[in-house]
Amino acid sequence: MSIFRLACGSIPRPSPTALPIFSSSIRRSQRHISTSQRRSLNMEEYPTERIRNFSVVAHIDHGKSTLSDRLLELTGTIKAGQNQQVLDKLEVERERGITVKANSSSMIYDYKGDKFLLNLIDTPGHVDFSYEVSRSLGACDGALLLVDATQGIQAQTLSVYELASQRNLTIIPVINKIDLPAAEPDAVIEQVVMQFDLDLDSALPISAKSGLNVEQVLEAIVEKIPPPPASEVSPRQQPLKALLFDSYFDKFRGAVSLIKIESGMVQKGDVIVSHHSKSKYTVTEVGVLNPDEKPTTHLQHGQVGYLVCGMKESGEAHIGDTIYKQSQPVDALPGFQPVKPMVFAGVFPVDNKDFLRLEENVKRLTLNDPSVTVHRESSNALGQGCRVGFLGQLHLDVFRQRLEDEHDSEVIITAPTVPYKVVQGGKERVVRVPSEFPEPAELSNRKASLFEPYVNAEIIVPDEYVGSVIELLSAHRGEQVAFSYLENSNPPRVHLKYHIPLAEIVTDFYAKLKSATSGYASFEYQQADYVASDLVKVNMLIHHRPVDALAMIVHRSKSMDVAKHWVKKLKDVIPKQQFEVAIQAAIGQKPIARETIKAMRMNVTEGLYGGHFDRKLKKLNQQKRGKAKLKMKAVGNIHLPQSAFYDLMKS
Numbered sequence: 264m265s266i267f268r269l270a271c272g273s274i275p276r277p278s279p280t281a282l283p284i285f286s287s288s289i290r291r292s293q294r295h296i297s298t299s300q301r302r303s304l305n306m307e308e309y310p311t312e313r314i315r316n317f318s319v320v321a322h323i324d325h326g327k328s329t330l331s332d333r334l335l336e337l338t339g340t341i342k343a344g345q346n347q348q349v350l351d352k353l354e355v356e357r358e359r360g361i362t363v364k365a366n367s368s369s370m371i372y373d374y375k376g377d378k379f380l381l382n383l384i385d386t387p388g389h390v391d392f393s394y395e396v397s398r399s400l401g402a403c404d405g406a407l408l409l410v411d412a413t414q415g416i417q418a419q420t421l422s423v424y425e426l427a428s429q430r431n432l433t434i435i436p437v438i439n440k441i442d443l444p445a446a447e448p449d450a451v452i453e454q455v456v457m458q459f460d461l462d463l464d465s466a467l468p469i470s471a472k473s474g475l476n477v478e479q480v481l482e483a484i485v486e487k488i489p490p491p492p493a494s495e496v497s498p499r500q501q502p503l504k505a506l507l508f509d510s511y512f513d514k515f516r517g518a519v520s521l522i523k524i525e526s527g528m529v530q531k532g533d534v535i536v537s538h539h540s541k542s543k544y545t546v547t548e549v550g551v552l553n554p555d556e557k558p559t560t561h562l563q564h565g566q567v568g569y570l571v572c573g574m575k576e577s578g579e580a581h582i583g584d585t586i587y588k589q590s591q592p593v594d595a596l597p598g599f600q601p602v603k604p605m606v607f608a609g610v611f612p613v614d615n616k617d618f619l620r621l622e623e624n625v626k627r628l629t630l631n632d633p634s635v636t637v638h639r640e641s642s643n644a645l646g647q648g649c650r651v652g653f654l655g656q657l658h659l660d661v662f663r664q665r666l667e668d669e670h671d672s673e674v675i676i677t678a679p680t681v682p683y684k685v686v687q688g689g690k691e692r693v694v695r696v697p698s699e700f701p702e703p704a705e706l707s708n709r710k711a712s713l714f715e716p717y718v719n720a721e722i723i724v725p726d727e728y729v730g731s732v733i734e735l736l737s738a739h740r741g742e743q744v745a746f747s748y749l750e751n752s753n754p755p756r757v758h759l760k761y762h763i764p765l766a767e768i769v770t771d772f773y774a775k776l777k778s779a780t781s782g783y784a785s786f787e788y789q790q791a792d793y794v795a796s797d798l799v800k801v802n803m804l805i806h807h808r809p810v811d812a813l814a815m816i817v818h819r820s821k822s823m824d825v826a827k828h829w830v831k832k833l834k835d836v837i838p839k840q841q842f843e844v845a846i847q848a849a850i851g852q853k854p855i856a857r858e859t860i861k862a863m864r865m866n867v868t869e870g871l872y873g874g875h876f877d878r879k880l881k882k883l884n885q886q887k888r889g890k891a892k893l894k895m896k897a898v899g900n901i902h903l904p905q906s907a908f909y910d911l912m913k914s
């Protein structure tokens with residue numbers, strides 16, 4: 264089951280249209296320090312029983328990155344008092360204070376006289392990035408389930424718990440932010456323990472910010488999370504089997520893979536094979552992230568670290584791949600579910616000359632993100648561009664921001680569309696661009712049937728807002744599946760389950776939910792099924808000519824609202840002409856909404872003073888006749904500048 268989620272923070276936070284993602288190439292390449300500057304760590308000192316691989320999972324903003332910082336400080340991995348989210352290295356992550364890319368760091372913890380190697384894998388909180396959470400958990404034996412003591416369980420707490428328990432991970436509930444006056448640690452502990460059927464004594468109330476009780480978290484990691492399963496045979500005698508769970512790109516060394524060794528060992532000079540591509544590589548370096556790269560003598564059974572082997576393209580480091588030694592072939596590990604993009608948008612340069620640069624920038628940003636797809640697309644109105652597929656709206660917004668932040672490119676991103684299915688002549692095809700949508704004639708003859716993707720959504724909301732949330736969901740064509748109260752919640756909170764079209768939640772749903780609940784709702788979704796649907800394509804016509812880049816596929820019940828909204832928006836950005844301009848929205852040939860931009864009226868009587876009434880009248884009549892001529896001449900001559908598209912899509 265592929266997982267697609269979108270979360271709505273329960274604390275009001277910056278607009279979701281400005282959040283970040285993708286490749287960690289920039290961040291991680293900064294980690295590379297020349298080998299001579301680094302001392303190798305002897306991994307023989309860390310047999311499996313002294314290793315703990317764990318993750319921190321939580322709803323957004325519940326404090327994962329802050330807790331990670333404290334753990335790194337307490338173990339002396341980073342200097343205390345830096346008070347910055349060490350694992351959030353992307354500019355956008357720092358700026359927005361959110362994690363968008365899973366990250367990891369190893370730390371050495373002295374516990375009762377023994378040294379333990381703790382491998383922490385930080386995960387992003389936003390649900391669009393939950394594939395990152397899922398694959399990070401694949402490298403772990405346990406997870407800290409972090410819950411904000413002022414907010415209690417949120418929609419994503421439920422989903423990350425689900426992901427962790429599916430993988431049979433040991434879960435330690437950690438109740439954070441107990442320093443806040445609004446914190447209710449006892450109630451939240453009870454809520455978490457009851458909801459997930461956990462041991463009451465296992466819950467740890469902490470403040471990641473002040474460090475209160477964080478030492479206990481380290482102790483619990485060692486005591487409660489099991490070490491990776493031990494093997495009877497020494498790692499040197501076992502065949503190497505390593506799971507590639509993440510990668511980043513370094514411009515000097517190529518793709519650097521993050522691996523978990525399931526069996527055997529790997530060291531510099533080994534010839535390894537990718538199970539996925541069967542390509543062979545010679546290992547040039549192995550090590551751990553501490554949090555910067557620290558080379559090690561080798562990596563062995565149970566350990567998590569990085570591996571450099573001359574992979575020139577980031578795509579060669581295939582996430583979920585199994586790595587083995589050339590001399591000892593092994594069966595592949597289960598790997599990961601491939602994630603499919605569910606939101607598609609056209610990305611075009613504001614200036615057509617910039618296309619190649621834009622394409623290169625888009626590709627660079629998506630290098631390390633296997634969930635993104637990029638294909639060339641051309642539009643009559645916008646010229647050459649790319650059609651990019653994302654996991655969700657947030658994923659798209661993050662991409663846009665990173666493109667603008669890191670590559671200094673202004674881009675036009677067309678209205679997002681979801682993948683619809685068309686069954687025609689017994690054949691099924693997926694439509695990701697409105698231009699591929701069947702013509703109304705084909706639909707009216709019942710030669711084609713249409714299906715749209717639905718999701719299973721979960722919302723947790725204080726009961727005072729439940730009425731407005733239900734209203735919002737039904738306005739977005741959602742159907743209620745379940746309604747229940749969360750236990751031990753004060754104020755009472757409702758847990759809603761809905762079946763809702765994906766298209767309804769990829770536009771402004773998130774913002775509406777936040778405003779309807781003052782930010783107190785949490786929301787997430789999983790891809791569900793395809794349902795037969797009465798869909799239409801709405802074409803936008805400017806001065807009777809269709810503008811392909813503005814066409815949209817919508818449910819028939821929404822077509823009128825969408826049409827009115829877009830003709831109005833267009834009216835606001837198209838400059839006045841010397842003739843009247845019709846802006847229409849149409850289904851097939853049939854217009855369903857119209858706005859008119861009145862002609863620019865020049866004052867032709869300027870300079871005629873006093874009683875020249877006849878001359879004024881003559882001038883005005885001349886102007887009228889001139890306009891009629893102009894109107895005819897100018898049919899089809901409206902040129903909508905790219906900058907107008909930019910304003911249109913931004914507004």
Ligand SMILES: Nc1nc2c(ncn2[C@@H]2O[C@H](COP(=O)(O)OP(=O)(O)OP(=O)(O)O)[C@@H](O)[C@H]2O)c(=O)[nH]1
Pocket residue numbers: 321322323324325326327328329330348360361362363387388389439440441442443469470471472473
């Ligand atoms: N008062 C208080 N604030 C905290 C505590 N832990 C985290 N915070 C604050 O909560 C906010 C969110 O913390 P993060 O560590 O960025 O949360 P996160 O879960 O990593 O967020 P995402 O990466 O966006 O999912 C920040 O403003 C932190 O300073 C705590 O124990 N007490």
